[in-house]
Amino acid sequence: MKRYDIIVIGTGGGAKLVSPPSKLGYKVAVIEKETPGGTCLNRGCIPSKMLIYPAEILSLAKNSKKFQITFPDTPKIDFKTLVERISKTVDEESASVLPAYARNPNIDYIQGTASFVSDKVIRVNGEELTAERIFIAAGARPSIPNIPGLEGTPYMTSREALRKTDLPKSLIVVGGGFIALELGFAYSSFGSDVTFLVRSRMLRNEDGDVVDEFEKVFSKEQKVLLHTNIQKIEYNDNRFYLDVTVDGKETRLESESLLVATGIRPNTDGLALSNTTIQTDKNGYIQVNEYLETTASGVYALGDIIGKYFYRHSVNFEGEFLFRTLYQEKKKSPIVYPPVPHAVFTHPQVARVGKTEEQLKAEGFDFISAKNPYSASATGMARLSDSGFIKILVEKKSRKVLGAHAIGDEASNVIHLFILLMTMGGTVDDLLKMIFIHPALPEIARNAARKANEILRSN
Known part of the structure; x- marks a missing residue:
């Protein structure tokens, strides 16, 4: 049986626990059943955004007439070349992972499917491995609904x-x-x-x-x-x-x-977890404690497979937390998530950080809601905005922002103002101390903060 300091299952978010500890001298085995880089790089956020950005350009062109600009009604699109370019870029990025691992004597990359023999023993390609710590970052995959007639058809995920x-x-x-x-x-x-x-x-x-x-x-x-x-x-x-x-x-x-x-489902069904004391919830997601440790001592899990957050930025945070606490500080401490944001890259864009109004009401918070439309700003006038807004939810007593929501142009960028504010525990007053560039989209956020301040003063 081969023995390692670390075994990592999955090369997406799991990569945070491969190269960094190996540079500290730890012997690492990393197991991947598909192509290196995980879902985000190969079949998720990166290729999808490479496809969506040209779509955004077309969407802007489609609505250009209101700016007295006219394009051909039917633009010429080389869809085949576009997709081939995206796939080539993604494949080259994925292919660059293995040479980097190969140059590192402390990393053994293993192509194959990992299955547990016991809590601390993994079988892959007929060989058994063990390690002081095992990290499961095997992700998730599309969940297929049980619709009569769907199975066996050439549908796409x-x-x-x-x-x-x-x-x-x-x-x-x-x-x-x-x-x-x-x-x-x-x-x-x-x-x-x-x-x-x-x-x-x-x-x-x-x-x-x-x-x-x-x-x-x-x-x-x-x-x-x-x-x-x-x-x-x-x-x-x-x-x-x-x-x-x-x-x-x-x-x-x-x-x-x-x-x-x-929707998606966790990739736990192929890990033979029945051979271990690792517990999952009713939907198959691995249960972890505040240290991201499973119910098996020394076995940790992170990312989609634990069912908490389903973003690459959140699994990166979890991987960095595990590396820091286990291998740098070597001090056991619980994970404390800052506000975790997300965005939807459609037209219009949607972005959010923190709670929704419905959640705050259900949880009994004493708060106010303030909303400012894109149109009520100088840059909104320039863009001829007829939709979209920024909405903030502010706790009355502390004046802290509990949730921020944006829908409209560049919502995924504008929301970062609130991500920082909430991460630092800031208040509406802190936001209003800033000088905002005029005219720029973040002024819509400032205007929402001004409205919130007026409402708070009147309460």
């Missing part, structure tokens, strides 16, 4: 949609979360006739005001069917046929392609 080189004339997207909306938006911008089928509402976990605004704005540009139930799916003569109930009315839809993006 996000994995296939990011590598498809022929643009379908028509596409049905099943799902109302960020993956469905981002990829569907991109395909629509490139020229596919896209229809979104959403079981309840789009982005239903966002703040209620944001959901309302998003549905209103997004539905002006896209075909969206809310409150849908898919009865069955057929695939004949290279066409998909979906029998759907929309608000109680039955209809049949047809398309060339089908994208299913209805």
